[in-house]
Amino acid sequence: xKTVRMIKNAMTGLGRNKLRTFLMxxxxxxxxxxxxxxxxxxxxxxxxxxxxxxxxxxxTLMVQAGGDLLxxxxxxxxxxxxxxxxxxxxxxxxxxxxxxxxxxxRRGRQDVIFRDQSVHGPLFGVTSGWPTVWNWxxxxxxxxxxxxxxxxx
Numbered sequence: 335x336k337t338v339r340m341i342k343n344a345m346t347g348l349g350r351n352k353l354r355t356f357l358m359x360x361x362x363x364x365x366x367x368x369x370x371x372x373x374x375x376x377x378x379x380x381x382x383x384x385x386x387x388x389x390x391x392x393x394t395l396m397v398q399a400g401g402d403l404l405x406x407x408x409x410x411x412x413x414x415x416x417x418x419x420x421x422x423x424x425x426x427x428x429x430x431x432x433x434x435x436x437x438x439x440r441r442g443r444q445d446v447i448f449r450d451q452s453v454h455g456p457l458f459g460v461t462s463g464w465p466t467v468w469n470w471x472x473x474x475x476x477x478x479x480x481x482x483x484x485x486x487x
Contacts, residue, residue, distance in 0.1 A: 389469055397425070419461075436460065436467035 348355045390396075399417040422437040437460075444457040464470075 394467070422461075434463050434466050436463040438464060 397417065417437070419437055422435040426432050426435045439459040441457045441459075443454060446453045446455070446457060
């Protein structure tokens with residue numbers, strides 16, 4: 335009997351304060367929607383990061399000349415390119431647990447001009463070990479190169 339009386343009192347209160355009830359419902363809906371969007375964005379970001387780590391591999395190490403930006407700005411503003419192909423080959427031959435190396439050179443935003451077309455974007459110079467290290471299938475590599483050159487042509 336007590337439960338029925340409580341439900342009746344609650345319904346009466348909701349009926350008397352319709353505007354307050356409506357605004358409270360809107361607030362609850364907006365709160366749940368915002369929470370759902372934040373959680374979805376966080377899960378999506380986590381999935382994207384996990385996919386990148388899986389693509390690169392859990393047992394992969396990237397060596398970069400000149401340190402990282404986390405250690406502060408580089409002096410002089412130029413990119414440090416003290417690592418060479420010989421260094422990569424030395425790592426491959428002298429460190430027994432290394433299976434493959436994929437040296438690359440990346441230049442920031444560059445203009446790539448071919449015939450009368452040009453594209454502005456990052457430019458990568460890679461070696462033949464790149465698809466193996468990054469776990470790319472040849473079809474994916476050919477497709478990526480085709481996309482890049484189709485924009486230039």
